[in-house]
Amino acid sequence: MASMQRVTTCFLLLISPAAILGQSSPLPDVEPAATFVPAASPAGAPLQESERLQLTDAVIERLATDDGVSEYVEYFAFDDSTAASDARVRRAASASCKTFPGDSEWPQETVWDIFNVLLGGALIPTKPIAAPCYDTQWGKKDSAKCTDIANNFTNPLFHEADPTSNMWPIYQGRTCMPKNDTDGKSCTLGGYPEYAVKVTNVAQIQLAINFARATNLRLVIKNTGHCYLGKSTGAGALSLWMHNMEQIDFLPNYEGPGYSGPALKLAAGVRVRQVYEAADKHGVTVLGAISWSVGYAGGMITGGGQNPLAGVYGMSADHVVAFQIVTAAGRFITVSEDSNPDLFWALRGGGGGTFGVVVSVIIRAHPKINVVTAGWQIDASNNSLEDFWKGTKKFFDVFLDWAESGMYSFFIMGNEPKPFLNMRFLFAANHTAESYDKTVKPFFDFLGENNITLTTPHKRVAHTTFYSAYQATWGANSFPIGLDNTMAANRIVPRRNFQEKYDQTFALIKEHVSSGKHLLGYHKAPKEYANTNNAANPAWRECALFLITSSNKKMDHSTPEALALVNKDLQENILQPWRDITPVSEGGGVYLNEATVGEPDWQESFYGGYYPRLSEIKKKWDPTDVFYATTAVGSERWVVQDGEQGVQTQNGRLCRA
Template sequence: MMFYPSPPKVLGAVVLAQTFFLSTAASAQDVGNGAGNTAAIDLTTLSPAAAAVDNAQLFPSERLQLTDAVLANLTSLGVDTSLFAFGTPSDAIALDKRTGGKCKVFPGDKAWPSKPVWKLLDLLSGGQLIATIPSASSCYKGWGDEDEAECEYVTDNWTNSFFHMEDPTSVMWPLWQGRTCLPSATPTEPCTLGGYPSYALNITTISQIQLAVNFARLTNIRLVIKNTGHDFNGRSAGAGALAVWTHHLKDIKLLESYKTPSYKGRAVKIGAGVQAFELYEAGKKLGFTAVGGEGKTVGIAGGYVAGGGHSPLSSIYGLAADHVLAFEIVLADGRFVTASETSNTELFWALRGGGGATYGVVTSVVFKVYPVMKATAVQFSFASNSTAPGGVSVDAFWAGARAYFDYFIPHTEAGAYSYFSIVGTAPGEYLFNMLPFFAPNMTQAETAGLLAPWLDDLKGFGIEVDPVYFPADNFHDAWDAGFPLEAVGGSAAKTGGRLFPRKNWEDEATLNATFDAIKYPVEEGGMFLGFNIAAPGLGRRGSALPDNAVNPAWRETVLHAIAVIFLLDPSPEAIAVQSERLTMDWLGRWRDVSPGAGAYASEADVTEPDVQQSFYGDSKYPRLYALKKKMDPYGLFYAPTAVGSEDWYVTDQIEWLPTQNGRLCRV
């Protein structure tokens, strides 16, 4: 469900300003090249930002830019552009003096932008400003759209990730939004914004991102970035914020010959709104294979690649971040630049794995791609059934699951990847579900041969499985058949994760201790999600590892593990107790058996006790933090657990339940 306001009817210079802006921004103007120089050019040709990357042309959406010349022309027409100017180093000092440097401006504050000011932002953006209406508002009184049929539709689609990604501010895990407006036929509480942003700007051009960035910086309001809202920790939520909604930047372009100092070959450039299913569909159509996400609706160019980005192809090729050749990005000062091997190189290093919502708003990414490859997906399951005659005992069930762990290293060395779960089905009974086992570059027969030793082990424990194979002559078709659409929208569970290193598999006693630690949350009533994956990067065959900001723990990983705790009591106090239990007890046991390892920031525990080491690595975090302070001295970009997040806190929080409902303030 999307909410688009009609372009407002206004008179005078403001309408003239909008028309002038939209026309002149697409013609000759000064465009910064990221190195302090400008050149008057026609934006239908390559701009200096793109010229830094061989043969990479800007998308049409990237040619419509805000510049000093446009601002000057608007000012000459009598439009007040003081809240849309580009940043300078002195602005950070002035901002601190003006606001006291403590908290972001919040709705109800005297400094909160007035309606005419928001109207001007809407006009200059071409009518793309959206005042937030919660996606389940039709179930409640107070928003003017109460409708029983619409409420039923929202309820029926609440777990569908496509539903949430099409809304400008909805998030896929409303626990972190505060659960203030969940769909309900019989609501007992009013529907409020909670942690939803106050406004969103529907992005179709770079100029709109620049307007939003400059506006948020100069008004000192919170800024968040959303593509799909597909995030375990609600990092696109934020009360009192302006959201930059990049979901409609959908351009995809195959570059047949792309050159950098270290690469020459085919590449694909994608807009910030492109999702996994769209990238893979393009690969099938245009004849390439790209390293992207496992989930169908995951956005590729934003938080996914910024966090490293694990993939069904990672055991062969490494993480998505290892394949980036260039970024286009709007920085905290509002300037549009390229980050690549030859331009803004320190930023290029950080954007590849150093975390999202930190240095700017990425508008597009160039990835190296590979030839079309065959692949096979496999699904099967087995369960304990200790009360049935001849059924699988609980001991046999756990023995079968433990036997799988013996094959993690040889499977990843063969290039395979798996996504599996273990969960209780009844008191003392359990289910193992392979969701799927994925074998890139393998036929069905080759995949069956790789699985045969483990399946033989299962037979030895009295466990029979009936694998269903999905072979294909291209990656897309095997992936599409094998991987399920993610169920989202739940507010009754919390997740946390760990990257278990290969060394835990090199000693039998350590492996048994690892398995016992993983087994514990399931026996305690939780759920386990596992990814048998290696991510050695392009150095798997002995060459040097990519020099990027990817968490070093990934390079040693053979299991990305996620624990899920169910929050059966909906009261915030009860949820906080369970949240602490997950973090300190369940995941504490995982940390104890893998000292010095880490966690995948995009699918981890928001209350992880050592974020800097676990999510980024002690060897890389100081460099990332130093760049953050340099690139964003204004403190514009913030997200929970992101680089520099330790400098901020959200007010009115319950310990162990960090929603985004409060005011964002400096520590």
């Protein structure tokens, strides 16, 4: 009761939106639009504190009788509410484009002010993260701040702490990059949204969705901004910044739909490292991404959740038992096997940002697990080129055996200064030192028998917990982001490529590396352990190798014209050979969260035959396309009019295709 009183008192402080938004007009004395609801939930776990503060029909009715806001209530009502304006809904549904700044339909300042009051002062006008590098409407150039921004631009935590910044600036439009030589140059919002809502409770999400729907605004969702395709950005948009919802509940005796046992309930803003730390603290293990800065409940889970324990427990999405979400109608609902099972199927792998806003997720937890970690490198500096490829060929000869044994890896191949294979992290889950040694012995025996030298010696460490092994590998590393000289892409390579087409597959690997391209590879053979009846790309079920590559960094990426040539090279020369040898019809595919935005036939490549069913679910739950994200389900009905920027960005008006 004490904690509830603290939150209530804090939330009901009246904040002057005119002051927040830099305006001077007085506003009516209106309270935030929220009320506490009971904690009980059909999800099988109590609602979290942030979930209990909601917008309800009773609150809308109160607003309709409040002299200060009654004339604006249609902007914030649920779409099935008597307070909603049918005329406004019809206009929004039939408009050819989403409302854009400067349009006559763009909400007036008073409306934005009222919106901010109802949010409790959570509305943030966007200031580009690198604005201090320029003389702009946001202030004079500050060289010291600019230098600090430039130095931190590859740090994911730097972007996570900003309401609107994303980690891949090409897709924002690169309209405000951090550099000190900016005299006479401009900094604009570009693909950044106009406003962000600093979300700390469900009521704010509901208000923002209702407001965006009523005004036909583009709506985007950002947690960390860890998006390779720009899904968390959008010119002229209103953004939901989920980063500050960080509650984690350990449920040792969870009993819910389809599962009884230990579980964790995770709010939308929780990152991967926080999940792993909480699980380790309570003596359990959970499945999640390798990058510690990734948001857990939204993009990672809705993308299927490829993970280093896949060889033991399968995909992360298989272990979800319930979601709490807010729908396009603004309603807060439970999604599970028993409640809204169609959405439960879709949200576990069918992509984020398009079916609803995930507020929290409940996931299974497993016992502590043994893991052996290892690393080594072979290259052509201490070996002849012939011996290097002989040793590398042996690695791929045993590749499927290692994957099927539950191993997961992270290795890099390239040819500078000479061809190399660097096994950065070999992650052998559910292995002891003895079982690991037995599995890898044929490979290392072959190297010894053929006098093939490892440049970096083979070292292995046995761990008794997942978290210890994780910290020794990816937990101690950070992937560089914030770069605009590369565009990522990937391919899921099925087992049959190591069985029926092995010679062709190895020949392509050799050609790929020898011609100057690089690849980052993973062993991965997901097991069927939990609830696999979900929308995760079927290619994951057939996977042996997950391969990530990128555009040619030696090519100029600086202009739209150059970027178009780079993208053409990426699609035709780098990716097409892999598409040809791993067609979707034979188990190939693409992971939708680390892909190229220009992937042809993306519905098949990303969703593997599930797209028609996902599209029907999208139309049922979001018939007017309140939610849009590039390459997400339903996005083919829209196009971003971004002009000629060389590759699809989010720097433009969103209009119907």
